[in-house]
Amino acid sequence: MLSDAYDAVPLVEAVTASSPAPSLSLATLGWSEFFGDQLEPSEAHLIPTRIAMVHRDRLSGLSQTGQTDLSLAPQATTGDYAVGDWVLVEPHDQLVKRRLTRKTVLERRTQGGRVPQLAAANVDTLFIVTSCNADFNIARLERYLALANEAGTTPVILLTKADTAEDAEAYQRQAAALQRGLAVVTLNPRTSDAATALAAWCGTGQTVALIGSSGVGKSTLVNTLAGSAQQSPQQTGAIREHDAKGRHTTTARSLHAIAGGGWVIDTPGMRTLQVSDVGYGIDTLFAEITELAPLCKFRDCTHVHEPGCAVQAAIKAGTLDPERLARWRKLSDENQHNTPVQTGPRGATSPAGRGKRR
Numbered sequence: 001m002l003s004d005a006y007d008a009v010p011l012v013e014a015v016t017a018s019s020p021a022p023s024l025s026l027a028t029l030g031w032s033e034f035f036g037d038q039l040e041p042s043e044a045h046l047i048p049t050r051i052a053m054v055h056r057d058r059l060s061g062l063s064q065t066g067q068t069d070l071s072l073a074p075q076a077t078t079g080d081y082a083v084g085d086w087v088l089v090e091p092h093d094q095l096v097k098r099r100l101t102r103k104t105v106l107e108r109r110t111q112g113g114r115v116p117q118l119a120a121a122n123v124d125t126l127f128i129v130t131s132c133n134a135d136f137n138i139a140r141l142e143r144y145l146a147l148a149n150e151a152g153t154t155p156v157i158l159l160t161k162a163d164t165a166e167d168a169e170a171y172q173r174q175a176a177a178l179q180r181g182l183a184v185v186t187l188n189p190r191t192s193d194a195a196t197a198l199a200a201w202c203g204t205g206q207t208v209a210l211i212g213s214s215g216v217g218k219s220t221l222v223n224t225l226a227g228s229a230q231q232s233p234q235q236t237g238a239i240r241e242h243d244a245k246g247r248h249t250t251t252a253r254s255l256h257a258i259a260g261g262g263w264v265i266d267t268p269g270m271r272t273l274q275v276s277d278v279g280y281g282i283d284t285l286f287a288e289i290t291e292l293a294p295l296c297k298f299r300d301c302t303h304v305h306e307p308g309c310a311v312q313a314a315i316k317a318g319t320l321d322p323e324r325l326a327r328w329r330k331l332s333d334e335n336q337h338n339t340p341v342q343t344g345p346r347g348a349t350s351p352a353g354r355g356k357r358r
Contacts, residue, residue: 046088052255082118083253104152109276125201126153129212132165150281159186160217189217204261222266227259276338
């Protein structure tokens with residue numbers, strides 16, 4: 001997800017099922033009333049299809065009859081679609097007629113990019129993968145969490161390489177403290193126990209996506225979840241021992257069937273993430289600060305030096321970590337700087353609102 005190598009040639013093909021011509025129900029593919037309610041009577045003849053892979057110049061999808069290559073209208077581009085999207089397709093020529101409104105959408109704004117880059121759509125759970133070594137970075141994890149919160153997905157942090165850490169429990173505690181109610185799972189992506197540990201989020205019809213740096217075990221975990229049904233296993237690579245950095249072995253986003261049900265979207269590794277238009281996600285991430293702000297004496301309190309600041313009072317009382325406040329401020333300032341404004345009536349401007357369903 002969120003790759004800087006978006007136009008690279010895909011390494012893998014979308015996985016459908018173990019048989020050459022699988023029979024899949026819409027519910028198994030992730031269809032729900034949310035999408036069914038969008039259908040018009042005149043569209044009864046169209047085939048609901050889920051985007052399984054976005055290539056540079058074409059799309060492939062999954063429907064009840066299996067995998068198919070899709071065609072686009074002359075004015076359409078593949079950049080308008082994300083893996084996980086639901087589209088309505090003409091049965092005779094597989095022409096995409098319409099994309100349905102997304103339930104959730106993961107996207108990021110690249111440096112210098114004019115529009116956000118689509119990553120994955122209609123994802124129920126985002127697995128944020130990091131390892132118990134130099135890759136573990138609290139500030140970067142908070143960026144991932146803000147992204148997940150804004151998208152409307154449920155974030156879960158997965159800790160890998162715990163067997164190489166002197167104190168794996170310390171990583172667990174730090175990760176769990178980043179957000180209220182955040183689930184943190186320590187696992188070995190290479191073992192079948194990993195699939196068991198994640199089964200609660202991988203049921204039939206559920207979609208999960210993986211995000212994290214290169215070399216933390218994302219592609220390995222995809223192979224473990226997909227099991228023997230996978231037609232083309234994801235390539236995996238080793239990390240550099242001196243800095244725990246890995247190489248990009250995934251260069252395209254793709255939808256894979258999970259052996260026990262559900263679907264998983266693998267994404268290229270990413271170390272940098274600019275936040276933009278994630279105000280709701282930041283408020284959710286830093287809920288302890290968000291809840292204190294209304295108690296400040298001044299409505300526009302910056303939580304720096306104003307008298308009657310409830311946030312600074314919490315820091316003095318020892319109930320709020322000053323480093324946490326510093327990271328909140330940095331992330332909020334960056335988000336405000338990067339978020340485009342919408343022009344309202346008579347040229348008035350306002351910050352772009354939360355728009356996970358697009």
